[in-house]
Each structure stands twice: as structure tokens, then as C-alpha cells.
Amino acid sequence: MWERGLVLSAPGKAILHGEHAVVHGKVALAVALDLRTFLRLRPCAEGQVCVRLPGVGVLRSWDIPSLQALRSGFAADFDESKPPSVEQLDTLREFAGIAAGATAPESLATLAFLYMCLAISAKYGDVPSMDILVWSELPTGAGLGSSAAYTVCLAAALLSACGAISCPLKEGESTARWTEEELMLINSWAFQGERVIHGNPSGVDNAVGTWGGALRYQSGKITPLKRVPALRILLTNTNVPRSTKVLVAGVKEKILKFPAIMKPVLDSIDAISEECQSVLEVMSANPSPEHYPVLEELFDINQHHLNVIGVGHPSLDRLCRVTASHGLHSKLTGAGGGGCGITLLRPDTAALAVEAAKRDLCACGFECWETSIGAPGVTLHSSSSLKAEVLHVLTES
Ligand SMILES: Nc1ncnc2c1ncn2[C@@H]1O[C@H](COP(=O)(O)OP(=O)(O)O)[C@@H](O)[C@H]1O
Ligand SMILES: C[C@@](O)(CCOP(=O)(O)O)CC(=O)O
Ligand SMILES: [Mg+2]
Known part of the structure; x- marks a missing residue:
């Protein structure tokens, strides 16, 4: 189904209480915002993966054979339960021409993409030739979870492209969400992306990006706040x-x-x-x-x-x-x-x-x-469900 392209989005978040403490095992309360990051995935010319991230000034493309060659070097080590290793990240930096220790938004965004793309394809099968565009309503690096909204979108798109999760959007529907089991998989890969960007994230931001609403988070335990x-x-x-x-x-x-x-x-x-x-x-x-x-x-x-x-x-x-x-x-x-x-x-x-x-x-x-708070988590969209401004960016780029 993704062969015709897809558009998905994930919300940013606000933490009511518990930022930082949550990294050290304490409780955080967080809510999804009605500001979202959008990702469009389209098939493209044979043998290429193209990534456009206008929010952080990235336009990169790689040959699939060169990504496969890179992956084969450490394929066995990629797993969503293991933090990305220093050696893996160093190899990816060298491949992408990113200086050691670079913390610029474009470097971290590129590194997170490469890690997630290689790890997900190592586990679930090759990624197809594709063109990915990410656009966000969230300010970058301002505390509203733009990094997690980005990695949740990437996880959902890459897992869809590899066939690891379904395409829940049916003909005639405007939006759709994945099953609980699929959301758990999206969340665990988004957390890996957050690890690349943050070093030592708690996981609260990607949980809100995935499930939306309002939730309590402590040491990986996610409890939706129903009332x-x-x-x-x-x-x-x-x-x-x-x-x-x-x-x-x-x-x-x-x-x-x-x-x-x-x-x-x-x-x-x-x-x-x-x-x-x-x-x-x-x-x-x-x-x-x-x-x-x-x-x-x-x-x-x-x-x-x-x-x-x-x-x-x-x-x-x-x-x-x-x-x-x-x-x-x-x-x-x-x-x-x-x-x-x-x-x-x-x-x-x-x-x-x-x-x-x-x-x-x-x-x-x-x-x-x-x-307003409590927006839905990661969502698949038909173009008819998109606001004019988002549709304009995604179709004109
Ligand atoms: N729209 C986007 N496109 C690509 N990368 C993004 C985007 N938004 C955020 N990022 C990544 O997330 C990083 C910001 O994350 P962070 O410092 O955790 O701030 P916050 O999550 O609070 O916005 C950026 O440096 C960039 O790597
Ligand atoms: C400080 C922290 O609690 C939240 C960070 O949020 P943001 O990236 O500033 O949106 C870190 C974390 O929970 O991983
Ligand atoms: Mg962040």
C-alpha cells in the first residue's frame, strides 16, 4: 500500500511535571500538543534513498547498495533493545561526513535517520527506493519534543516501508492509527532514534508522540491518563x-x-x-x-x-x-x-x-x-484530512 506513498504525523508534547527527574526514574506527566510533525514517503528512482528535512536544512541522498554495504558491517548488532553503540555511530558519522561530537541539528537529524534506516532494514528487510520529506509545526530544540515527533514519524514510515507494520488506512478514510502492538514497535524504534539525538532519553517524549493524549511515565511504564x-x-x-x-x-x-x-x-x-x-x-x-x-x-x-x-x-x-x-x-x-x-x-x-x-x-x-492538549498520537493521513498549509508544503516540495 505504501507504494502509492503515504503521509503520517506525530504530535509534540508538553511536560506538566517531571522533566529531567524522569531520566532518573521519577514520574512525569506529559500531554500531546496540537502541533505536529508530518512525514511524506514516496517511491522514487531506482536504488536511492532521499531525505529532505527543510526544518534543519538537510537534503541528502544515498545509493541503496552503499547503505547495504555499510549495514553488513554491523548488521548483527542492530536491535531495538540495545542502545546504538559508539562504534556504530562513529561509522555512520564517517559515512555521512559528520564531524565527531557534532551536535548541530542537521548532524543529529541525519545520524538518527541513518541509524534507524539501517537498523530497521537489518531487522525487517531492505528499504525500497524512497523519498522522505519531513516538515514540522513544532519549533526545533525548544522543549516541545520535536526530536521525538521526528523519530516517531521516521519509525512509523520506515517500519511501513519494510513491511513490518500494516497500512491501516482504508479507502475513503481520512485518518487511521495502528494497532497497540504496532504502536509498541513504533515507540521502541522511535526511542532508538531519541537515543541517537539525546544520548540518554527517558522515553517519555516518544511515548507521547506515539500514543498521544495525556500520560504518566515512569521507567518505561506508560499509563494513559483517562480522566x-x-x-x-x-x-x-x-x-x-x-x-x-x-x-x-x-x-x-x-x-x-x-x-x-x-x-x-x-x-x-x-x-x-x-x-x-x-x-x-x-x-x-x-x-x-x-x-x-x-x-x-x-x-x-x-x-x-x-x-x-x-x-x-x-x-x-x-x-x-x-x-x-x-x-x-x-x-x-x-x-x-x-x-x-x-x-x-x-x-x-x-x-x-x-x-x-x-x-x-x-x-x-x-x-x-x-x-489545547491531548492530541492523537502517530496517525496516518489521507491527503483530504490535511490542513491546507500542510498539504501545500507536502505537495509543493
Ligand atoms: N523537523 C525536523 N526535521 C529533522 N530533525 C528534527 C526536526 N525537528 C527536530 N529534529 C531533530 O531534533 C533535534 C532537537 O531535539 P531536542 O534538542 O531534543 O529538542 P526538542 O525535542 O525539545 O525540540 C534537532 O537537533 C534535530 O536533530
Ligand atoms: C529533559 C527531558 O525530561 C525532556 C526533554 O524534552 P525536550 O527534548 O526538551 O522536548 C529528557 C527526557 O525525558 O528524555
Ligand atoms: Mg527532544
């Missing part, structure tokens, strides 16, 4: 660039340096996630405004903790101060160090108050979106 109130959230991108990989490594260093000081902070973040989950459950049964002050206070406390573990930034302090001046509570989301913050809006926060806060945030050079 979540329709929270109103303002997302603000400080536009300060940062790398998840570097920030995650910095937190690890701090924990190793001051274990007795840092571990209680991680435990406290864990308790915040637990408390937030209970409040959300109570709120969905009884949506009374009395719960908002608790959610707001949890945001404030966690923002302080994230500063303590070293992932704050002056731009995020400013974001919190500006929203506080409008009576709103914010915290960073994702890896921090810049990137995005989330602000909790109450159901009765007046549109005028939100507009005033947005105006002040934009005056700082930030960008804001009011967004």
Missing part, C-alpha cells in the same frame, strides 16, 4: 536555543557531584507529579475552580526545583515574572535552559487578560500560542 480536565495552556518560546543532550548531561553531573543535595530535589519533583495527577483526577470528576490554586502552586514549586538542578535560564525567569504580573503561573517545559515555558490559564481567565500577557511576552522577543 484529564480540558486544561487551557499558554506556550511561550523564549527563542533561546539549547540542546536537550547537553542539559540532561549537566543534570547527571550535578547529581553525581551533590547526591545528598540533588536526590531529595528529584524526590520532591516526583511527589509534585503524583500530587498533580491526583488533583487532575479529582478535577475531571469535579471541575471546580478551587483546584486551580493547587495546580498553580505546583507549577511555582517545580519551577524553583528546576532552577536548583541547573536547567533554568534568565529568559525563563523573565517569562515567569511577566506572567506573574498578570496573575498567571508558569514553569519551563522540556529540557529548559531556554526553550519553552508553559503557563496555566484558568477556564475563566479572560481573553483580554491572556492578550495582555501575550503582548508583554512578545515585547520580550518571545512567541506565544494558546493551545
